[in-house]
Amino acid sequence: MSLVTVKPKFQVTIPAKLRERIELHEGDLMEATVVEGGIFLRPKEVVDRGVAADRIQALLQNVKPSPEDAGRSEGEVMEEAIADIAEARKSRHKSNS
Numbered sequence: 001m002s003l004v005t006v007k008p009k010f011q012v013t014i015p016a017k018l019r020e021r022i023e024l025h026e027g028d029l030m031e032a033t034v035v036e037g038g039i040f041l042r043p044k045e046v047v048d049r050g051v052a053a054d055r056i057q058a059l060l061q062n063v064k065p066s067p068e069d070a071g072r073s074e075g076e077v078m079e080e081a082i083a084d085i086a087e088a089r090k091s092r093h094k095s096n097s
Contacts, residue, residue, distance in 0.1 A: 022043060024043055030042060030043055
């Protein structure tokens with residue numbers, strides 16, 4: 001068990017052995033959650049939305065439609081996908097009733 005001291009401004013130092021085990025580095029972000037009897041800290045990664053959107057766009061440019069979708073408009077494909085989702089939800093709702 002590792003003990004830490006709450007310092008002024010409520011700062012704590014995470015012991016080196018624990019930081020190394022979870023590969024925690026200076027500047028990393030952590031999510032703090034109140035749990036029964038304490039606080040749970042979990043490392044979190046932050047994704048820049050702009051960078052992620054650019055990467056997704058670049059990947060999508062290389063995607064080829066499936067043979068069954070060839071010749072169909074994007075709207076037609078979307079309408080079918082929406083209908084499939086609605087049917088799956090209706091089916092799930094019936095089975096949960």
